[in-house]
Amino acid sequence: AQKITQTQPGMFVQEKEAVTLDCTYDTSDQSYGLFWYKQPSSGEMIFLIYQGSYDEQNATEGRYSLNFQKARKSANLVISASQLGDSAMYFCAMREGQNGANNLFFGTGTRLTVIP
Amino acid sequence: NAGVTQTPKFQVLKTGQSMTLQCAQDMNHNSMYWYRQDPGMGLRLIYYSASEGTTDKGEVPNGYNVSRLNKREFSLRLESAAPSQTSVYFCASSKNPGQGVYEQYFGPGTRLTVT
Numbered sequence: 001a002q003k004i005t006q007t008q009p010g011m012f013v014q015e016k017e018a019v020t021l022d023c024t025y026d027t028s029d030q031s032y033g034l035f036w037y038k039q040p041s042s043g044e045m046i047f048l049i050y051q052g053s054y055d056e057q058n059a060t061e062g063r064y065s066l067n068f069q070k071a072r073k074s075a076n077l078v079i080s081a082s083q084l085g086d087s088a089m090y091f092c093a094m095r096e097g098q099n100g101a102n103n104l105f106f107g108t109g110t111r112l113t114v115i116p
Numbered sequence: 117n118a119g120v121t122q123t124p125k126f127q128v129l130k131t132g133q134s135m136t137l138q139c140a141q142d143m144n145h146n147s148m149y150w151y152r153q154d155p156g157m158g159l160r161l162i163y164y165s166a167s168e169g170t171t172d173k174g175e176v177p178n179g180y181n182v183s184r185l186n187k188r189e190f191s192l193r194l195e196s197a198a199p200s201q202t203s204v205y206f207c208a209s210s211k212n213p214g215q216g217v218y219e220q221y222f223g224p225g226t227r228l229t230v231t
Contacts, residue, residue: 093159
């Protein structure tokens with residue numbers, strides 16, 4: 001079974017509007033972490049935001065927020081006030097367990113296009 | 117402070133040739149990782165090194181070997197390249213294994229084509 005599922009291959013959003021990118025995960029661990037990364041057309045991977053499984057509040061970082069619904073096993077990324085520079089691939093990833101290296105399992109990504 | 121660096125940026129190999137991808141980080145991170153990214157797929161972990169002196173297999177280790185040369189450097193070797201290994205390879209590092217944010221910092225990637 002896929003550990004991370006991103007069901008939206010592509011999304012469009014009008015500049016200055018908000019957009020939600022979906023992510024669901026599958027794990028039996030109690031301790032895990034959820035990450036979102038951005039990959040612009042230049043190819044680098046840029047860390048955006050993190051949510052720990054024990055964190056009671058949704059994570060926020062500037063215009064990025066993570067809508068964490070533990071019972072539904074979802075960790076959606078919300079980008080507010082979209083900008084043209086937000087056009088990129090977005091990957092959701094999960095780290096399981098609390099020992100060992102921080103191995104990440106990635107979803108297949110969502111390509112976001114911001115329309116002027 | 118260069119972060120994570122990878123060499124080369126591009127490489128074309130013939131089937132059966134060997135090569136080593138180099139990765140170095142200057143952030144004093146304990147853990148390092150090698151991923152591959154194929155079209156339409158997310159990154160998949162090939163090998164990782166939780167700390168200097170240790171290496172372990174990830175999700176797709178077949179056809180690869182790694183060496184954690186020291187705390188800074190982690191190399192990936194293809195002994196006999198195959199067309200199925202055509203991909204973009206990313207090296208990453210993170211502070212420590214375990215809990216906490218400890219996000220991974222990625223290198224710029226190596227685009228490898230095997231003909």
